[in-house]
Amino acid sequence: MTMGIAAKTPTPPPEQAAADVRKAERTDRIVGTVQRQGALAVLVVVVLIALAAFPNFRSFDNTGTILVAAAPPMLIALGMTFVILTGGIDLSVGSLYVLGGVLAAWASQYGFVAAFAAPLLVCGAIGVANGLLIAYTRMAPFIVTLAALLGARGLMRAISSEGSETFLVKSDAFRRLGNGSFLDIGYQVWLVVALVVLGMVLLARTRFGHAVYAVGGSADAAALMGIAVHRTKVWVYVMSGLLAGLAGAINAAKLGSGVTVLGTGMELDAIAAVVIGGTLLTGGAGTIAGTIAGVLLLGVIQNLINQVGNVNSNWQQVISGTFLALVVVAQTYLVKLRRVS
Amino acid sequence: MTTQVAARPAVNLKGLSQYGVYLAILLLVLYNIFFTPYFLTWSNLRIQLIQVAPIVIVALGMALVIGTEGIDLSVGSVMALAAALIPLYLGYGVVAAIIASVLAGVAVGFINGVLVARVGLQPIVATLALFVGGRGLAVVITHGQLKDVRNPDLIYLGSGDLLGIPVLVWVAAALVLVVAFLVRRTVFGRRLLAIGGNRPATELAGLPVKRVLITVYIVCAVLASIAGLLSVARIQSSDASAVGLLIELSAITAVVVGGTPLTGGRVRVLGTVAGALLMQLVIATMIKHNLQPSTTEMVQAVIILIAVYVARERKTR
Amino acid sequence: MLEVIDVSKTFPGVRALDHVSFTLNQGEVHALVGENGAGKSTLIKVLTGVYQPDDGELRYQQQKAQFGTPMDAQHAGISTIYQEVNLVPLMSVAHNLFLGREPRNRLGLLDEGRMHREAREILAGYGVTADVRRQLGTLALGEQQMVALARAVMIDAKVVIMDEPTSSLEPREVATLFGVIRDLHSRGIGIIYVSHRLDELYQICDAVTILRDGKVVHTGKLTDLERIRLVSLMLGREMSEVRREGATAFSGAATGDTGAAPVLRASGLTSRTKLHDISFEVRPGEVVGLGGLLGAGRSETIKAIGGAYPLDSGDVQVNGVDLKKPTTVRAVKAGIAVQPEDRKAEGIIAGLSVRENIALAVLPQLSRLGLVSDSKIDAIVEKYMTRLRIKASSPDQLVGDLSGGNQQKVLLARLLATGPKVLLLDEPTRGIDVGAKAEVQSLIDELAAEGLGVVLVSSDAEELIEGADRVVVLRDGVVVGVLTGAEVTTEDLMATIAAGGNA
Amino acid sequence: KSEDDGSKTGSAAPASAGAQVAASASAGAATCTIDQFGGTKLDLKTAKVGFSQSEKEANPFRIAETQSIKDEAAKLGITNLTTTNANSQFNKQISDVEQMIDSGVQLLVIAPLNSDGWDSVFAKASAKKVPIITIDRKINATPCKDYLTFIGSDFAEQGKRAADEMAKAMGNKGKVAILLGAPGNNVTTLRTSGFKDEIAKVAPEIKIVFEQTGNFAREDGQKVTEQLLQSNPDINGIYGENDEMALGAITALKGAGKKAGDVKVVSIDGTKGAVQAIVDGWASAVVESNPRFGPLSFATAQSFFGGEPVGEDIIIQDRQYGTDNAKADLASAY
Numbered sequence A: 001m002t003m004g005i006a007a008k009t010p011t012p013p014p015e016q017a018a019a020d021v022r023k024a025e026r027t028d029r030i031v032g033t034v035q036r037q038g039a040l041a042v043l044v045v046v047v048l049i050a051l052a053a054f055p056n057f058r059s060f061d062n063t064g065t066i067l068v069a070a071a072p073p074m075l076i077a078l079g080m081t082f083v084i085l086t087g088g089i090d091l092s093v094g095s096l097y098v099l100g101g102v103l104a105a106w107a108s109q110y111g112f113v114a115a116f117a118a119p120l121l122v123c124g125a126i127g128v129a130n131g132l133l134i135a136y137t138r139m140a141p142f143i144v145t146l147a148a149l150l151g152a153r154g155l156m157r158a159i160s161s162e163g164s165e166t167f168l169v170k171s172d173a174f175r176r177l178g179n180g181s182f183l184d185i186g187y188q189v190w191l192v193v194a195l196v197v198l199g200m201v202l203l204a205r206t207r208f209g210h211a212v213y214a215v216g217g218s219a220d221a222a223a224l225m226g227i228a229v230h231r232t233k234v235w236v237y238v239m240s241g242l243l244a245g246l247a248g249a250i251n252a253a254k255l256g257s258g259v260t261v262l263g264t265g266m267e268l269d270a271i272a273a274v275v276i277g278g279t280l281l282t283g284g285a286g287t288i289a290g291t292i293a294g295v296l297l298l299g300v301i302q303n304l305i306n307q308v309g310n311v312n313s314n315w316q317q318v319i320s321g322t323f324l325a326l327v328v329v330a331q332t333y334l335v336k337l338r339r340v341s
Numbered sequence B: 001m002t003t004q005v006a007a008r009p010a011v012n013l014k015g016l017s018q019y020g021v022y023l024a025i026l027l028l029v030l031y032n033i034f035f036t037p038y039f040l041t042w043s044n045l046r047i048q049l050i051q052v053a054p055i056v057i058v059a060l061g062m063a064l065v066i067g068t069e070g071i072d073l074s075v076g077s078v079m080a081l082a083a084a085l086i087p088l089y090l091g092y093g094v095v096a097a098i099i100a101s102v103l104a105g106v107a108v109g110f111i112n113g114v115l116v117a118r119v120g121l122q123p124i125v126a127t128l129a130l131f132v133g134g135r136g137l138a139v140v141i142t143h144g145q146l147k148d149v150r151n152p153d154l155i156y157l158g159s160g161d162l163l164g165i166p167v168l169v170w171v172a173a174a175l176v177l178v179v180a181f182l183v184r185r186t187v188f189g190r191r192l193l194a195i196g197g198n199r200p201a202t203e204l205a206g207l208p209v210k211r212v213l214i215t216v217y218i219v220c221a222v223l224a225s226i227a228g229l230l231s232v233a234r235i236q237s238s239d240a241s242a243v244g245l246l247i248e249l250s251a252i253t254a255v256v257v258g259g260t261p262l263t264g265g266r267v268r269v270l271g272t273v274a275g276a277l278l279m280q281l282v283i284a285t286m287i288k289h290n291l292q293p294s295t296t297e298m299v300q301a302v303i304i305l306i307a308v309y310v311a312r313e314r315k316t317r
Numbered sequence C: 001m002l003e004v005i006d007v008s009k010t011f012p013g014v015r016a017l018d019h020v021s022f023t024l025n026q027g028e029v030h031a032l033v034g035e036n037g038a039g040k041s042t043l044i045k046v047l048t049g050v051y052q053p054d055d056g057e058l059r060y061q062q063q064k065a066q067f068g069t070p071m072d073a074q075h076a077g078i079s080t081i082y083q084e085v086n087l088v089p090l091m092s093v094a095h096n097l098f099l100g101r102e103p104r105n106r107l108g109l110l111d112e113g114r115m116h117r118e119a120r121e122i123l124a125g126y127g128v129t130a131d132v133r134r135q136l137g138t139l140a141l142g143e144q145q146m147v148a149l150a151r152a153v154m155i156d157a158k159v160v161i162m163d164e165p166t167s168s169l170e171p172r173e174v175a176t177l178f179g180v181i182r183d184l185h186s187r188g189i190g191i192i193y194v195s196h197r198l199d200e201l202y203q204i205c206d207a208v209t210i211l212r213d214g215k216v217v218h219t220g221k222l223t224d225l226e227r228i229r230l231v232s233l234m235l236g237r238e239m240s241e242v243r244r245e246g247a248t249a250f251s252g253a254a255t256g257d258t259g260a261a262p263v264l265r266a267s268g269l270t271s272r273t274k275l276h277d278i279s280f281e282v283r284p285g286e287v288v289g290l291g292g293l294l295g296a297g298r299s300e301t302i303k304a305i306g307g308a309y310p311l312d313s314g315d316v317q318v319n320g321v322d323l324k325k326p327t328t329v330r331a332v333k334a335g336i337a338v339q340p341e342d343r344k345a346e347g348i349i350a351g352l353s354v355r356e357n358i359a360l361a362v363l364p365q366l367s368r369l370g371l372v373s374d375s376k377i378d379a380i381v382e383k384y385m386t387r388l389r390i391k392a393s394s395p396d397q398l399v400g401d402l403s404g405g406n407q408q409k410v411l412l413a414r415l416l417a418t419g420p421k422v423l424l425l426d427e428p429t430r431g432i433d434v435g436a437k438a439e440v441q442s443l444i445d446e447l448a449a450e451g452l453g454v455v456l457v458s459s460d461a462e463e464l465i466e467g468a469d470r471v472v473v474l475r476d477g478v479v480v481g482v483l484t485g486a487e488v489t490t491e492d493l494m495a496t497i498a499a500g501g502n503a
Numbered sequence D: 001k002s003e004d005d006g007s008k009t010g011s012a013a014p015a016s017a018g019a020q021v022a023a024s025a026s027a028g029a030a031t032c033t034i035d036q037f038g039g040t041k042l043d044l045k046t047a048k049v050g051f052s053q054s055e056k057e058a059n060p061f062r063i064a065e066t067q068s069i070k071d072e073a074a075k076l077g078i079t080n081l082t083t084t085n086a087n088s089q090f091n092k093q094i095s096d097v098e099q100m101i102d103s104g105v106q107l108l109v110i111a112p113l114n115s116d117g118w119d120s121v122f123a124k125a126s127a128k129k130v131p132i133i134t135i136d137r138k139i140n141a142t143p144c145k146d147y148l149t150f151i152g153s154d155f156a157e158q159g160k161r162a163a164d165e166m167a168k169a170m171g172n173k174g175k176v177a178i179l180l181g182a183p184g185n186n187v188t189t190l191r192t193s194g195f196k197d198e199i200a201k202v203a204p205e206i207k208i209v210f211e212q213t214g215n216f217a218r219e220d221g222q223k224v225t226e227q228l229l230q231s232n233p234d235i236n237g238i239y240g241e242n243d244e245m246a247l248g249a250i251t252a253l254k255g256a257g258k259k260a261g262d263v264k265v266v267s268i269d270g271t272k273g274a275v276q277a278i279v280d281g282w283a284s285a286v287v288e289s290n291p292r293f294g295p296l297s298f299a300t301a302q303s304f305f306g307g308e309p310v311g312e313d314i315i316i317q318d319r320q321y322g323t324d325n326a327k328a329d330l331a332s333a334y
């Protein structure tokens, strides 16, 4: 008996199969790019519509307002991106943001440097505590940072007479940082741009950045490959804490005081921005560019709702929620396309 | 639990991790007995039970969702939606109002479930959408108006007694039993835990994973809507902008402090009740001793950390 | 060069290593063997700083050593390929290869260009030609294993440790691996080699250490040790007992009833780029093998039939009834049971008990009005635990705490409990020890004899040849041949795969 | 169908009822003219006006406030009115206002969420000479320079009046508990200090034994009061820093089996529910905090743009409800 190979003509022939694979790989790449830049694509579309529909949107001032308003959320989302890339989450950023602002305003009486040092030290320390607990006790990031959310808010209230005392910014230099500008673009925006670029380089072009991806992709594998998993985790929470504190500080500089009634829900906004930006909540994949697009998208949407004017405050939230769902569903659909092909 | 006899300190640690919450409650109660006037009275106990009831009910649903390795941020918004609908339908009687609010729960749960099970969104993001939009919708429905509720049947639900125990507490206790029964004795419960343990495996084993997931989110939202209804009955007014605010965090805390891991595959129903009770007692103690919010918040943070540290999962492999 | 003296390691409830001493000499390929759960991987993890020993001492290059983390061991020149492929699937191939030791430019930033170039060059030497910028997870398992190997050998290692490196390699890749090992050997590098495939050990190892229940039961030159004696030492059974069994536990007799109507008929299965018009049928009592190299689409075929892989077109019929777009739910209802390839990720539910795992798929039958009946569950669990000889301290033990073989049996028990008509088995004996393997194989025989249709996927050619009555050979998602009757031999299988390859 | 259908309790009180009246300014009080402030005269009708609300229109005070601004604008024929709502997020309010300045509004009416933190807004507004009228809550800054004027109540004074009523109701002795507003809110701070100072002055025999936050919310007010009644069963008076918390407290009192009048309840705001509670005998007095800012705001703006001097601090007269007038004035409560 002969073998049954020839008996059946394989359909399609292997050459075509190979061509199919190549084609699939190409689609894969295109879809992958769109998926990664999905937030940017949506942002571009929304901005184009806004430009056409709202004359005010076009103004330079309005753009400046959007960017300056986006500065603190951008810093927080930047830190959150690192945290989420390792597969974690940081709920404490909203509280740290308020705490940072109060500390900066209080410390500004001792000068410009103190106004930065105080929030960075305290918020950084809370970040260290978050990181150590998460890395070394295997407690869930969600719950550790939830406790930090409460703790930091308590601390903020404790130093501000239960929130009733608002420290005014005493250092003029510090105040200028909040409202001054260079080339008509606020100092804050420059600072954020610098930090974002730094973050991008850190993530894409350093060993630490790759370690972040590896830890999020598979912590066990990373450990076995000789990556210092615990240390990487501690660092991302420290970064997140520092950035949240810094965001609070520059916001205090802008407002001229350590406002105590800020920041509720800030952490969820940051998470939403990161996820809209295409970063997987499970960690291991995502980009800072996506996060930027995510933050700006949320900012622009807010701006547009105001441009429409007179939208009932409650409808605003319905619109935001719906929009969030649509964007995330679109993202997921793109990712799925990619998996199947 | 492993029945393997291993006479090692590990057993003690395991016991501690399982009974940590109960121990903490015991300690807190002891403290209060000695240092808080009028603590050991029936009326005080009654108040604590009444206040904790809505959180327990929401936490039960949350525990189920967490058992499937999910999370539901939208519970507070569901409570608001339920609250918003009640005054609209109360004119037809209390039953109509209950049906309307529960249906709101079903609808939200269905949307959450579909987003998670079919679309494949991560639970935290899927439910974030309704967390943001749901309350807005609720306030839109009520035009932002707080509505007083005067229907005696509904008020009975919120502040009446049955055999000397508040109706609210009866309802919560009954729901605890139902959920405990659901988890321990029903096919649905076992499936839910299996999904939380290993979703791809459960899918390959031919279980209707999507249906179970959607059902879990519906159950969670319905429980939240019941909590919303009872809150309205208790406050005797419906305020969509305030009811259930931040309850998702209280509920998640109760579940986790009660020893249910966020990684799914296990649900501790009684632990969840204990977790809610512990947090309630902490807050009550703080209020009774007239402490400031800052102190209350910091103490809560520490207690959450300790409770979760003690109850945390030991890595087995 | 690397030795441990009197090392013990205890996990909650298990003594994984019990006063173990082990020595690796310079330039030696040292086999480490033992049943599942004997402690091989644990020993390796102790050697490389993943675990700290409870007591005993570690010596490296004649000096007392202590590795706090895998990184310490790496820096000292000990490089390891762990049992499960331990790379990061979401990162690119090049990034995986260089993770933690990426080339940097003068500014201290990573030099991506150089990294990609070097990665391409290095991997070409291992027969991996895929784009190094692709996500690692999109590569075939074998290719991933080769990347792990390249990574391990890349550093200037003095010792290379390999924990079951061949369990997911195809023959050609195994040959490449052996080439690498010989090369390392000639450069005087010490190698520790763990495998359940005894042939391989005799091909390349010099020395052997046998572990049983965490204790060393033998150590010495491999050539001095008869194969049968090795097995008996490993299993702790008498030689005579072991001798009776052949290479596999399959009877080899065809059980298929050639006249009967097929219980499973798959026709024209097509799915994007993975499967192209795959058709075959299985008759009751028949074991149909799916042959082919890694990546040929065997797993996809099986999953597609079980409803777990999306199909663009094609039909699946069970006993003549069309499934109409199979879903997992529908497939199980129709009597198809799938044992997936990746036991941990898609098979068992590690956090649930043996009892829950076995009963999982049949709960509706074991319950009334949605309420489960404990007595019915106990009955069925008892039945399968005895029948499959599942070793567990009790039905309530967590499946994750069982050894690999027993986990596999629990998984089979779950499938059998559904009362299937067809069993689809994907690598049922991968990574399980000789003893358990034999048990699983004879079980497959028994089941076929009882009239079940079985589809068997195995990368172990011997297992496929002895176990299957008929072998359908796949390549690149296309059926390239069917071996029947006397053609079912290793030579014919290889020829078919090769011929397909030349087409 | 709602419970109220058929009975139709009038939801919107006639616009004229309960209109704000400015307290007569003391002689020599600072005023501000358009020349002092800088900027140009213009006709309010065609001007672009922006209104920034701080909290969601989800409670009677905010609803009435926003509605009053909108109604008055409509009445005056101001067509170009933009409203925004910060949803209690301070940073959003800042960018809302900045955005309105960018879009060229010529008059800003702001209900600030917080009294501090307006530096960046003032910088922008003064560059464009946009006058800002802050309503209901004052901003800590320089009037007639950073902003034009403040129209609103004196919160400390409200607390003081509540204390007077409480002292009267309790017969100058007993134990009183305070349900504080949201922490960090300066309304809370002022209503607390005003109350405490006055109690210490007029009725030193009244002891303040308990202070816990109820976050200005009814449910929290109820919960805290329930705890309070357990730990301090001998309490004689409850001061709610807003009506919502006081109503929550009343529900708690009912639940604890107390009778109307057992515990004296005094609160601030003057919502319909609270005034009704006086009629029912559960509350003793309610100090009004009038939310109908529309007429006074636009009248002030009109005189300002018309070149007349306007006061830098326009404190409105808040009414008060007690057992004597509650029934009669119920209809004009909001």
Ligand SMILES: Nc1ncnc2c1ncn2[C@@H]1O[C@H](COP(=O)(O)OP(=O)(O)OP(=O)(O)O)[C@@H](O)[C@H]1O
Pocket: B315, B316, B317, C011, C012, C014, C015, C016, C034, C035, C036, C037, C038, C039, C040, C041, C042, C043, C083, C401, C402, C403, C404, C431, C433
């Ligand atoms: N982290 C852990 N926690 C608890 N028990 C463990 C852990 N790691 C291993 N064990 C147990 O220690 C014993 C030895 O396991 P090990 O992985 O070393 O076996 P092995 O010889 O490599 O088996 P296999 O051939 O299946 O890979 C087993 O009983 C296993 O269940």
Ligand SMILES: Nc1ncnc2c1ncn2[C@@H]1O[C@H](COP(=O)(O)OP(=O)(O)OP(=O)(O)O)[C@@H](O)[C@H]1O
Pocket: A339, A341, C137, C138, C139, C140, C141, C292, C293, C294, C295, C296, C297, C298, C299, C300, C341, C426, C427, C457, C458, C459
């Ligand atoms: N889209 C994909 N994403 C992730 N991995 C993929 C993808 N496509 C293919 N692979 C990998 O390719 C490998 C080979 O494919 P396949 O499972 O079809 O091989 P096989 O013939 O079934 O071999 P075996 O069963 O012996 O592993 C898979 O093990 C899988 O890891």
Ligand SMILES: [Mg+2]
Pocket: C040, C041, C042, C083, C163
């Ligand atoms: Mg092993």
Ligand SMILES: [Mg+2]
Pocket: C295, C298, C299, C300, C341
């Ligand atoms: Mg496969």
